[in-house]
Ligand SMILES: Nc1nc2c(c(=O)[nH]1)N[C@H]1C(S)=C(S)[C@@H](COP(=O)(O)O)O[C@H]1N2
């Protein structure tokens with residue numbers, strides 16, 4: 001696997017090109033009009049809910065589940081949000097580098113489909129291939145064929161672009177649409193599978209190919225009466241050939257149904273929506289491709305962004321989280337160990353500072369892992385609170401791109417890419 005990141009220049013050029021095409025009206029979202037989508041987004045529910053409201057709405061008891069998710073979602077591991085479930089950070093406290101499959105967050109636009117692995121097929125087709133212009137004459141791969149290709153395994157984060165969205169409302173008092181995630185819409189797994197590049201080369205990708213669009217086999221998405229079709233989102237060919245995987249195993253197990261089994265796409269360092277689950281076909285095109293997930297969704301809109309919206313989101317931002325429940329009681333006059341993790345889609349984490357007095361003083365947190373691309377670093381430090389009362393714990397990471405988490409995130413209407421330092425309130429008793 002190529003270790004060199006896609007040059008930022010390529011990505012920047014891609015972003016500029018996409019923004020220009022979108023503003024020119026060249027971008028379509030497969031029959032969904034821009035006006036219809038904007039109307040739909042305006043009507044979407046807002047995230048102005050408190051953590052307590054959501055906790056009260058979550059099912060209780062060890063058998064708690066969700067019709068849209070197959071695996072059990074015990075409330076001590078998960079916070080359920082609509083068709084989705086986020087990992088509770090306190091459930092990761094002191095755990096290993098990777099997120100166990102039993103704790104890994106689930107983001108489903110509709111519901112987990114159950115797919116027979118032996119009947120599963122991947123169809124690769126499009127104008128960017130030699131001799132497979134349409135789905136009818138696609139190059140077809142079964143799981144057996146994929147398993148015969150060279151296998152690769154990488155520890156890679158998958159993080160929702162909306163991870164931390166709830167803090168736009170809770171911490172910044174701003175209205176945003178979408179699932180009000182805390183910081184648990186992220187997980188790190190060892191993904192085993194094949195390079196997308198190997199599959200594309202076998203399928204006959206030509207030098208004219210520009211974009212690659214994987215599409216899921218889950219049910220088409222309808223939102224506010226508008227039919228968006230199946231989940232799909234294009235990738236530029238340069239990224240598709242660089243470090244993207246087609247994964248069939250997660251942490252040593254066959255890929256579980258909720259995480260895209262039998263096969264999903266894993267796109268390191270990019271927003272989670274790129275990592276299409278239950279992939280059934282991949283279009284390879286000699287022209288730019290568009291879907292609702294790179295035109296109206298997963299772009300930044302609002303007064304502080306370009307008129308008509310930003311370029312489609314690609315890389316994730318820098319964030320930190322404590323492995324601690326919010327509002328938990330801790331004893332004064334005792335030494336506690338604070339555990340947490342920091343990560344960035346823009347590079348590796350270089351340093352983490354922690355404040356235990358609401359941001360007045362900061363100290364370096366020793367890192368427990370050597371910083372790696374596409375992964376988080378765990379950190380840990382002792383804390384001995386002297387006085388009783390509420391305290392805000394803060395963690396602030398700086399990455400190798402030189403970006404430090406800001407005090408405030410730049411608002412966007414859909415609440416993506418929250419990167420500000422989170423004030424983690426605890427009660428010293
Ligand atoms: N086919 C399909 N792929 C999908 C989705 C989906 O709903 N359907 N959700 C996307 C989003 S928004 C995210 S954040 C990740 C979540 O992956 P996970 O559920 O394995 O954690 O999958 C992405 N891939």
Ligand SMILES: [Mo]
Pocket residue numbers: 107159160161162272273
């Ligand atoms: Mo997502």
